[in-house]
Amino acid sequence: MRCWRVAAALGAILLSVRLHGEQVALTFDDLPLNGELAPGATRAGVVADVLAVLKHHGVPVAYGFVNGQKLEGSEDGARALRLWVDGGQRVGNHGYSHMDLHKSALDPYLADIRLNEPVLELLDATGSWHWYRYPYLREGDTVEKRRAVRGALQERGYRIAQVTLDYEDYLWNSPYARCAGTHDEKTIAWLRSSYLETAHGYIEGDRAMAKLVFGREVPHVLLLHLGAFSATILPDLLELLRREGFTLTTLDQVESDPAYESDPDAASKYGGTLLEQWMDARGLTYPAIPRKPYEKLKAACTSP
Secondary structure, three states, X not given: OHHHHHHXXXXXXXXXXXXXXXXXXXXXXXXXXXXXXXXXXXXXXHHHHHHHHHHHOOOOOOEEEEOHHHHOOOHHHHHHHHHHHHXXXXXXXXXXOOOOXXXXXHHHHHHHHHHOXXXXXXXXXXXXXXXXXXXXXXXXXXXXXXXXXXXXXHHOOOEEOOOOEOOOHHHHHHHHHHHHHHXXXXXXXXXXXXXXXXXXXXXXXXXXXXXXXXXXXXXXXXXXXXXXXXXXXXXXXXXXXXXXXXXXXXXXXXXXXXXXXXXXXXXXXXXXXXXXXXXXXXXXXXXXXXXXXXXXXXXXXXXX
8 A cells, every 4th residue: 555655646746747748938039029010109119018928827926038229319208218118127248239249349349248237237236237148149260269258257256148048039029010000900910920939939949849859848948039029929939838747936046057157168150049059069950840930030010
C-alpha cells in the first residue's frame, strides 16, 4: 500500500510538471513604440491598450526596453513611457539610438548605452532598469568587441536580457497600422493567422533548440516589440502560450536559471538569441522552422 501511494504521488508530480511545462517571461523592445501608428492613434494610447491586456490576463511584471532617442520632441512618447511605468511595468536599456554593434565602433556604442541611462533613472529610481537588451540581438562581430561590451556592462551593473523565443514579431506592427487605417478586415485577419502560425512554428523550433543546446527544457524569454498590433494580437498569443503548456513569469525569475549564465564567447555574423548563438558556435543543425512572409507583410495595405 505504501509503495502504491509513493507511486501515485510521483505520478501526480510528473503530471503537474507536464501540465505546467516551461516558464516564459514576456519582454517588449523599442519603447515607446515600434513601427508605424494607425491614423488617429497615439503612442500613449497603444501603451494603455497593451497594459489593459496584460492586466486582464494576469501577466506578471514585464520589462520594456527603451530607446531614449524616440523621446526627442515627443510628448506623446514621454506620456507613453510614464504610463508603462505607472502601470506597474519596468524598463531596461536598449541603447539610446538602437545602435547596431556589428556596424559600430566600440566607443560610440558604449557611449550610446550611457546616453540612455538618464531617461531610465527618471523612470525608475530603484535601479531595476539595469538590464541591457542588445539591439538586433547582435553581441559582437568579433570576440574582442563582444568581450569588451560585456565587460563594460558588468562594470556598470547590468545584466544581459537574453532571449530564447523570437520570431521577429515586429514585422506585423506597421502592416497592421496601415490596414487599420484602411479598415481592411480581410488582410487584418490574415495578419492575425500568419502571426500565430509563425509564432507557433518558431516556438516549437526554439524549444527543440533548447534541448539540443542544454540537454533539457529551460525557462524562456519571449522577445516582443511594442507596437500597433500588440494589443490586438496579445490575447491570441497568450492563449497560444497557454495551450503550449507555458506558465508566465518574470524576466528575473527566468534568467536565474543557470542556462542564462552561459556564454558562447564567439563572434557572430548575424547575431541572434542565446540559443542561436550556441547553435552557431557548436555548428549544430537547426530544426525545421516556417518561412516568414516577408514580402506579403511588406506589401500589405500599401497603395497599388
